Amino acid sequence: MDTKPNSLTGLAAIDPRPSPKNVAVLMCTYNGQRFLAEQLESIERQSHESWVVAVSDDGSTDNTLEIIESFRERWGHEKIIAFQGPKRGFATNFLTLACKQSLHADFFAWADQDDIWLENKLETAVSWLQTIPSETPALYCGRTQGVDTHGHPLECSPLFKRPPAFANALVQSLAGGNTMVFNEAARQLMANAGENMDIVSHDWWAYLLITGAGGKVSYDPMPSVLYRQHEDNLVGSNSGWKARLLRLRMMLKGRFSAWNEQNLHCLSSVGNLLTPENQRTLESFKFARKSNLVGRLLGLHRAGVYRQTTPGNIGLFFAAIMKGI
Structure with a gap:
């Protein structure tokens, strides 16, 4: 058992070697005192009772660590691990x-500090x-229900109906990390790819890597997360026409192309983890991005990439015309 003291308010990094079907809730915090207690209480109310919360705090200067300590005293030392x-x-x-190998569980769930879990x-x-099958990387994700700072309901995130696939992941992040739960095989896949990847976002990277390796998504x-919308959000809402227009503007201004470049650089460095078919899809997409107009359009078709909605695919088409992919 690893009981090496942790410098965060005296918490210990305890490795309890949890029982089967245990879930490690992976929560990252930074100055989260405003909503953190409500999120932890929603985890406490989960109908699936076998879980442990692992918190990685990125240097909070408010009362975040004190709140974590209070829940550790309330739940017991074995229920919260801090790093x-x-x-x-x-x-x-x-x-x-x-990717932290001192954490052992059957399944892993990313958690934001300010949401509420159903x-x-x-x-x-x-x-x-x-x-x-346990040896197959697998990822569960889904929609979110938006709420305001007081927990009052807002719009749900868009409903996507096309199948999850690597060809979709190359041009779109399917779901927020706050909805994602994955198995040990998926966690090990991320660890094999490397924890120091210069990724755009952890949720997009998980979708790319797991579909690329032939995993299941x-x-x-049906939303199971109340996604808090407030002025401190690092990633904003994905619903409504305002959000869609903002994404289209970013696509046409080159942000989409820069993100693709970053993702492709990371994928190319771990190409051995992808299936042969997805390696070919990746190469077709990379070739299309560097081609002339006709080559870009034909290359996109050959790669089979797609976004989840008709407006999204129209935006992808215009981005291709304007060299924005």
């Missing part, structure tokens, strides 16, 4: 926490994940 984060942004914090979130995810149309 110091790498202080290189939220995506790196989530990825390094997922009581069936873990139970629903685990029920599906248990249907997948389930997208749940």
